Amino acid sequence: MQVIKRRKWFYILSLIVIIPGIISLMLQGLNLGIDFTGGSITHVKMPSKVTSADMRATISELGLEKAEVQKSGDEFYLRTSQLTQEQTDELMQALRNEYQEVEFMSAESVGATIGGELTRNALLALGIALVLMLLYITFRFEFSFGIAAVIGLIHNVLVVLGAFSIFQWEISSAFIAAILTVIGYSINDTIVIFDRIRENMRNKRKEDYEELVNKSVGQTLNRSINTVLTSSFPLVALLVFGGATIKLFVLAMLIGFVAGAYSSICIASSTWFELKNRRALA
Amino acid sequence: MQRNTSIAIIAAIVVVIGVLSYFVFQPLLNNINLGLDLRGGLRVVLEAQETEGEKVTPDTIDKAVGILRTRVDALGVKETTLYPQGDKRVVIEIAGEDDPEAAVNILKNTAQLQFIDEEGNVLLTGKNLVDAQAQMKQDGSGQAEIALEFDKEGAKLFGEATTANVGKPLIIVIDDQAVSAPIVQGPIMDGNAVITGNFTAKEAQDLAVLLRSGALPVSFEVMEKRSIGPTLGADSLDKSIKAGIVGLIAVLIFMIGYYRLPGVIADLSLVIYSLLVLGTMVALDAVLTLPGIAGFALSIGMAVDANVIIYERIKEELRYGKTLVASIEAGFKRAFTTIFDANVTTLITAAVLMYFGTGPVKGFAVTLSIGIVASMLVALAFTRYMLVLSANVTKNQKLYGV
Numbered sequence: 001m002q003v004i005k006r007r008k009w010f011y012i013l014s015l016i017v018i019i020p021g022i023i024s025l026m027l028q029g030l031n032l033g034i035d036f037t038g039g040s041i042t043h044v045k046m047p048s049k050v051t052s053a054d055m056r057a058t059i060s061e062l063g064l065e066k067a068e069v070q071k072s073g074d075e076f077y078l079r080t081s082q083l084t085q086e087q088t089d090e091l092m093q094a095l096r097n098e099y100q101e102v103e104f105m106s107a108e109s110v111g112a113t114i115g116g117e118l119t120r121n122a123l124l125a126l127g128i129a130l131v132l133m134l135l136y137i138t139f140r141f142e143f144s145f146g147i148a149a150v151i152g153l154i155h156n157v158l159v160v161l162g163a164f165s166i167f168q169w170e171i172s173s174a175f176i177a178a179i180l181t182v183i184g185y186s187i188n189d190t191i192v193i194f195d196r197i198r199e200n201m202r203n204k205r206k207e208d209y210e211e212l213v214n215k216s217v218g219q220t221l222n223r224s225i226n227t228v229l230t231s232s233f234p235l236v237a238l239l240v241f242g243g244a245t246i247k248l249f250v251l252a253m254l255i256g257f258v259a260g261a262y263s264s265i266c267i268a269s270s271t272w273f274e275l276k277n278r279r280a281l282a
Numbered sequence: 283m284q285r286n287t288s289i290a291i292i293a294a295i296v297v298v299i300g301v302l303s304y305f306v307f308q309p310l311l312n313n314i315n316l317g318l319d320l321r322g323g324l325r326v327v328l329e330a331q332e333t334e335g336e337k338v339t340p341d342t343i344d345k346a347v348g349i350l351r352t353r354v355d356a357l358g359v360k361e362t363t364l365y366p367q368g369d370k371r372v373v374i375e376i377a378g379e380d381d382p383e384a385a386v387n388i389l390k391n392t393a394q395l396q397f398i399d400e401e402g403n404v405l406l407t408g409k410n411l412v413d414a415q416a417q418m419k420q421d422g423s424g425q426a427e428i429a430l431e432f433d434k435e436g437a438k439l440f441g442e443a444t445t446a447n448v449g450k451p452l453i454i455v456i457d458d459q460a461v462s463a464p465i466v467q468g469p470i471m472d473g474n475a476v477i478t479g480n481f482t483a484k485e486a487q488d489l490a491v492l493l494r495s496g497a498l499p500v501s502f503e504v505m506e507k508r509s510i511g512p513t514l515g516a517d518s519l520d521k522s523i524k525a526g527i528v529g530l531i532a533v534l535i536f537m538i539g540y541y542r543l544p545g546v547i548a549d550l551s552l553v554i555y556s557l558l559v560l561g562t563m564v565a566l567d568a569v570l571t572l573p574g575i576a577g578f579a580l581s582i583g584m585a586v587d588a589n590v591i592i593y594e595r596i597k598e599e600l601r602y603g604k605t606l607v608a609s610i611e612a613g614f615k616r617a618f619t620t621i622f623d624a625n626v627t628t629l630i631t632a633a634v635l636m637y638f639g640t641g642p643v644k645g646f647a648v649t650l651s652i653g654i655v656a657s658m659l660v661a662l663a664f665t666r667y668m669l670v671l672s673a674n675v676t677k678n679q680k681l682y683g684v
Contacts, residue, residue, distance in 0.1 A: 043514070045513075085383060085387060085504075088383075103511070103513060104511045105510075105511045105513060105514040106508070106509060106510045106511055106514050107507070107508070107509045108507070108508045108509075109504075109506065109507040109508070110505075110506045110507075111329075111504075111505040111506060113329075113505065114327070114505050114506050121638045122638075124638065125634050125635065125637075125638040128634055129630065129631050129634045132630045132634070133627060133630065133631075136626065136627060136630060137627070140623055173639075173640075173642075173643055174573050174642065174643060174646075176638075176639075176643065177573060177635055177639060177643045177646050177647070180631045180634060180635050181577075181580070181631065181635075181646075181650065183631050184627065184628040184629075184630070184631030184632060184650075185584070185628065187624075187627040187628065187631070188584075188587070188624040188625070188627060188628050189624075191620070191623050191624040191627055192591065192620055192624055195619060195620040195623060195624070196620075199616070219598065220594075222594050223587075223590050223591055223594045226536075226540065226590045226594075227583075227584075227586075227587045227590050229536065230533050230536060230537070230583040230584075230586050230587070230590070231580060231583030231584055231587070232583065233529045233532035233533050233536065233583055234525070234526065234529030234530065234532075234533070234579035234580055234582055234583050235529070235576075235579070235580060235583070236529070237525040237526070237528040237529035237532065237579070238522065238525040238526070238529065238576055238579055240525070240528075241521055241524050241525035241528060242521050242522050242525040242576075243514075243517060243518040243521040243522065243572075245319070245514075245518055245572060246518070246522065246572055246573065246576055249573060249576060250576055253576075253580065
């Protein structure tokens, strides 16, 4: 497979996907959920005739701060600043008085300090994971592979973050787990290809890096494609049939996996080639 | 090995897997520990409030957890898990209560008991309490009261307090709230006192439990609270199981369609893999959360990855013109380092997640790690053995999709 010859096109394709994401991240940022910002979400199921306007009217009488109403079928998500137990009780009572059949689905309430810690921990986890990857790959392979792999990982994280920023999908604490899983999965993909490069290097005296990378990517291509397919089947099934609670979590992983398979084949191996080639020419 | 022996062994293995999955899957599923997000319940994170001169130490939190445990048992709050988180937090998870909010509200009371005189001097605290019991008032009003019994030092202090305040009120304060202020009739020297407030029987009983278990060393504030109604939990569980089954079937069909005979072996190994993961979850008493189910579904797709790597390798070797048995051996040998390195890197991220994550996220990391290790074991032991056996039965390379 002529990966190296076409690598400029792959770089351009990646930039076309990533740059709008970065611009969006700078302009509108991420849509952070209450896990990060603090606040409350009360999730209730109402009789079908109730509209968002009705709900807003009922809630406004309670004088809750920053109240927002979101409707999804018969279910409503009421976003407010952090409620005390008494306020939640009052809210449920008011809804029951007004509409009788109110089914309680869930209530979440998070303090602002916890959100700050979550962001800090998330960044720390991300940093530590990347450093550990770099160390392990340097130990088992060599430094150039580690750098190329980590660049591929950053590429994947940027694709997912960019997509979530552009579409303003809400970020929860599970999103961090999704990002880390994407990292774990795409490093897996990259390693399989790098492992083949390592093996082919041993069997050859004269090193032609372009041919080496092309050959290795070609030999592992079936595996790369089949694995992204088999991993995506359950994710797509969860996206289609799973509950609403988990959809964004699954979506983040799905986007990351596809980006990961692509970057392992096209970006990480090309980056390794650039690193090696530069050194060989110098 | 003889062809007939191999056929017999394969048949035996298939039968065993069939029987095992028929009899074991359901009991395993029933015994798995479901997270609050799947069964409904309440999770509260309490944070100790530092006051001036009183630092919160890990020791304070340990003590508080101990006291909270006593209270949970004494109040009979069902299916509760309590554990410290970080340096100054306590997590309470309640799954079995109809009104878990109320239970938490009672639990988190500091229950600091004080006797104060008119000038506001603290004469005696709950520290000297040996026992507190709820009882019905003797006057037939249907109201309850709480009988207190002090230790020796407490009895002495109470004696002094009552002696000094005859004819004056002695204010009984619980958590900075005056509960009652009886007028002292005369000195009480036997170390027994009664709190008569406006209690129902239930309130008096709960309060007695709190006083008996001792005051929490610090007061706690609710930092985070998530409650999942039973409908939502059950709904999430149903939907994700359905999705998991659909995903699984898609993987099974794909593997047979693409890899033929080895695909069948991969599918069998997936069944063993699932049993192994569920069994480990049950054995470790690990909690299956909603993201955990996603992790499990995902790991099914990733579990076949080891098979995919091996089969692709075997196909390559076959194309070089090696015999089937030689190709299988070579394929395994070469695939091993690949599978090992690829899985270790994934395990590293799972470990990071386990360290930083809380609640459902941690559950996800646990499921994922168990899955990675199990998939490696199954691929390297079971898949290999089955491939060698089937090579004894037929050497038809078309069955290997070449």
